[in-house]
Amino acid sequence: MQKITIQEIVRISIDLFRKQGYNRTSMNDLALACGLQKGSFYHYFNSKEALMQGVLNTLHQYYKNKIFSLAYNDDISAKARMESFFLKQEPIFTQDLAGCLFGNITLETISVEVEFRSVIQAFFSDWIAAFKHIFIADGCTDEMASQLAKQSVMEIEGALMMMRVFEDVEILRQACVSVLKKFKN
Amino acid sequence: MQKITIQEIVRISIDLFRKQGYNRTSMNDLALACGLQKGSFYHYFNSKEALMQGVLNTLHQYYKNKIFSLAYNDDISAKARMESFFLKQEPIFTQDLAGCLFGNITLETISVEVEFRSVIQAFFSDWIAAFKHIFIADGCTDEMASQLAKQSVMEIEGALMMMRVFEDVEILRQACVSVLKKFKN
Amino acid sequence: MQKITIQEIVRISIDLFRKQGYNRTSMNDLALACGLQKGSFYHYFNSKEALMQGVLNTLHQYYKNKIFSLAYNDDISAKARMESFFLKQEPIFTQDLAGCLFGNITLETISVEVEFRSVIQAFFSDWIAAFKHIFIADGCTDEMASQLAKQSVMEIEGALMMMRVFEDVEILRQACVSVLKKFKN
Amino acid sequence: MQKITIQEIVRISIDLFRKQGYNRTSMNDLALACGLQKGSFYHYFNSKEALMQGVLNTLHQYYKNKIFSLAYNDDISAKARMESFFLKQEPIFTQDLAGCLFGNITLETISVEVEFRSVIQAFFSDWIAAFKHIFIADGCTDEMASQLAKQSVMEIEGALMMMRVFEDVEILRQACVSVLKKFKN
């Protein structure tokens, strides 16, 4: 009798929040997109904030397990890891030209919806840590790797913004190329 | 009997929209911050969208006149121009740790509030053009300058995001340093 | 497989309704307090109104059998009967400082939830009748006994209200003392 | 352009809350009874709780100024004062057979809506103090007057309950008569 699973709800919510933002997306929007009535939606998440927390946590876990983890595959070269990383990441970020949910939600909410800050920080810390690990594998010093990792994340997030502004996925791809140029080997 | 000028309203609205985002900021918030009643506010702007258009246009003009223009001061070196650019920009972006209104509004609204897209594109195009002009002055080819300009804007916008995530203005400063390293002279 | 008996549900419901009132107490509150899910609750009572009817009837019967009946124990003196009455009544009314369910529900619902009126009337009629019987046993005329009985019930209900207002069970006790002073013997 | 005054809103709210109780009366009910839309109602009171606070405070003041004050008119006899008190009070309490708002709201909310407790306590304290003053004027000791005052309030509140249960205003009148019998002169 269950019309939908929690996982599907989360996936649909990711899509909507990513495209429309947190405040523009109403519980009704979300419910209808899930084929549910507004009221039924509260069976799964008992507040909009709780839903968003669920969404952010789920997405964070997904990145850790499926994407950031690629950085720690010491079987292949540093650069190859970064390439596999980008390969995995690209379709997610370019879909609907909606970019990165974490990035979007950060700029929309971080000064005002304090509840999400810790997940957001954790997400970006893990992302930077993953990149740092790759750069160390490429032979960088700890200090240097740290800096390059942060720079790379920023370039990608900046590129995602420009990608959305100019509706051109090529911008993201070039940013990835640019990051790959930072490698020695 | 006029309590406030349009310019002041715009300035106050910039602050609020930058911190709280477009959808979280209500007309009431804005009116009160301007010392007006909700009703009076509509004498100055007859819709929220119109206000936002005004805000974005005004800010765009301000940047063109006061900041992007620094790029075209051919009296000083390319690098010095970039430094003066950053000097002017920093206090604006770091205030309240709220970053760049255009960046914030982009990630919040661009997929859904189409009306703002053209100003946003114009703003970023002009920014990139200004940077490109500087890099050409530094001796880059047109192609190279174009690429470096885009990269620099992206790095700065990415840095602003990280600055807000980790509540650390140093992140922005380092990004500026990093951009300055791109100069040959 | 039955998790709970109807009697237990009724007892728990009495507690909740007495403390929180009819409208503030949701079916969910009741179900959870009974260790059931909302859905399961409807196996025992198929509407909130039906539950309340059950609760009021059960409580009415309980009073008739266990408390009002004390008035008809012609083996002991009138005053002694009244004392035994109060002794039985006090712990019920003072528990959680929540007073008398019938009194509470009366003032909350009687003008608007007509369905409960007849049980409420029956309850108070029986209470007054019991007191009247005691006062007749004390030697009062029928008329006089009637009046004293009504007065006594009113004083007690009034005292329960003040007890709740000032959070002081002593108020109820004094009202009982005051009623006992009405006895000749 | 104003459709209604705050005073009228309060008066209408008193009526509705008294008859239907706090939780059964929706903001929509109240707005419509005032000839307003739900949304417009928030122009006058910005929450249901705030409205209720306003209602209770206004009513408390009204009683202090118009009714309790009668107790302090030392020009006439104590008993005459009590009679004038009852005369003023009766039409209020018997209207719609809805009794005393403070009494009703007490039994419905006091264990659960803590916000109203202090006004409720103040109201009943003032009422008792007024009665006490009358009984002292009748020649009672302080102690005795105190007790009689409390008893009288309880009897009246108890009588109001029975009045509503049996839909008979005569019950209130008899309670008043009974209170008047407590006077020596």
Added chain:
DNA sequence: AATGAATGAGAGTTCATTCAT
């Protein structure tokens, strides 16, 4: 008998906007 999912109505509240004064 128990459950968890679904529902639709309605709760309290906020919002952008309009308009008479």
Added chain:
DNA sequence: TATGAATGAACTCTCATTCAT
């Protein structure tokens, strides 16, 4: 121009109830 009142839609969320499993 300024205001305060009014509006209706939309928002988040709760509720009593139903029903397939």
